[in-house]
Amino acid sequence: MAPLPDLGAALNDRALSDLCWLIEQPDPRLAPDAVWCGERADVFQHLRDVDVLTLANDLADGVLCRECGVEVIRPVACEERVADEFPYRGCCPECGWIPLHAEHARWWHIQPPKVARWLNGAIKLASNYRVEPVVDGVLWRLGEREYGRRRHVIFFGRRLAEAAGTINDALNNLSAPGAEIIITTTDVQRLRTTPLYNRHVVPLRAIAHLKKVGFVVENLEAFLPVLAIPQTTDETSLRVMHSRRVALISGEECSLSPRVYAFLKILEDADGDEVHKRHIAEAMNFDGPFRKADIFKRHKVVFDTFIEADNGGHYWLRPEFVNLERR
Numbered sequence: 001m002a003p004l005p006d007l008g009a010a011l012n013d014r015a016l017s018d019l020c021w022l023i024e025q026p027d028p029r030l031a032p033d034a035v036w037c038g039e040r041a042d043v044f045q046h047l048r049d050v051d052v053l054t055l056a057n058d059l060a061d062g063v064l065c066r067e068c069g070v071e072v073i074r075p076v077a078c079e080e081r082v083a084d085e086f087p088y089r090g091c092c093p094e095c096g097w098i099p100l101h102a103e104h105a106r107w108w109h110i111q112p113p114k115v116a117r118w119l120n121g122a123i124k125l126a127s128n129y130r131v132e133p134v135v136d137g138v139l140w141r142l143g144e145r146e147y148g149r150r151r152h153v154i155f156f157g158r159r160l161a162e163a164a165g166t167i168n169d170a171l172n173n174l175s176a177p178g179a180e181i182i183i184t185t186t187d188v189q190r191l192r193t194t195p196l197y198n199r200h201v202v203p204l205r206a207i208a209h210l211k212k213v214g215f216v217v218e219n220l221e222a223f224l225p226v227l228a229i230p231q232t233t234d235e236t237s238l239r240v241m242h243s244r245r246v247a248l249i250s251g252e253e254c255s256l257s258p259r260v261y262a263f264l265k266i267l268e269d270a271d272g273d274e275v276h277k278r279h280i281a282e283a284m285n286f287d288g289p290f291r292k293a294d295i296f297k298r299h300k301v302v303f304d305t306f307i308e309a310d311n312g313g314h315y316w317l318r319p320e321f322v323n324l325e326r327r
């Protein structure tokens with residue numbers, strides 16, 4: 001076979017964009033007519049050339065008769081093959097029986113697990129980790145990698161918005177808070193109103209290039225909040241509390257101990273309402289005496305900045321730090 005011509009970056013981009021679009025469909029299949037004679041046939045041919053768009057086993061419901069180009073014929077398996085290259089045929093009311101190649105008779109599809117395996121290879125995780133399905137047909141675990149001196153678990157996911165709750169639960173079980181990286185074909189904007197709003201999500205299109213051998217991944221680090229320090233210098237907020245386990249106070253990063261993080265999260269979940277210390281102790285599985293001073297011993301400035309309390313054992317987040325948008 002002749003080597004593939006250099007089809008250029010533009011076609012690669014369109015192909016990657018169509019690949020992302022197709023994977024986001026509930027059923028990522030294409031009818032043969034779309035692949036061979038639709039207006040994006042050149043893009044789909046590229047996806048076939050790089051072997052991500054492959055022939056499925058099921059027969060298409062109908063294909064355009066290539067003799068008359070008008071009638072739609074239904075592919076059926078030949079009982080007696082005319083020739084090996086025509087295992088199917090269809091009967092056109094105008095033209096009679098038309099022999100069909102498998103490629104013209106069966107569906108084409110993209111298999112998301114294959115994309116997950118490619119990514120696992122492209123990020124160079126394959127020697128240590130096998131791709132593991134996490135949420136059926138939606139989320140795969142690719143492996144682990146250290147970034148910014150912290151171990152991260154890397155996933156590939158599709159249709160994240162549709163299964164956000166299930167995926168969020170799975171992530172809670174499989175990675176420490178803020179240590180997940182989800183590479184996805186889903187439009188990240190769609191996740192803002194879902195339980196995945198504060199997860200580390202990286203668009204596949206931003207980091208991957210399509211090559212003949214699969215993906216080449218570049219630049220993943222640039223999308224990781226662990227390494228991307230916020231540029232505003234005087235910010236005071238809990239904006240990156242979940243993703244990075246730090247509070248920003250006048251632009252300084254104050255790292256949060258697991259207990260302080262848990263405390264803040266309980267107050268955040270209360271949306272600014274008062275929470276009694278009994279409830280906090282319970283939610284944090286506190287055994288011994290609950291002393292706020294102990295919990296915030298080395299985080300006094302965090303307490304003073306973000307939290308208010310009364311004498312009756314109630315605590316709440318200062319109103320300016322309550323983020324109501326995330327719901």
Ligand SMILES: [Zn+2]
Nearest residue numbers: 065068092095
């Ligand atoms: Zn015909």
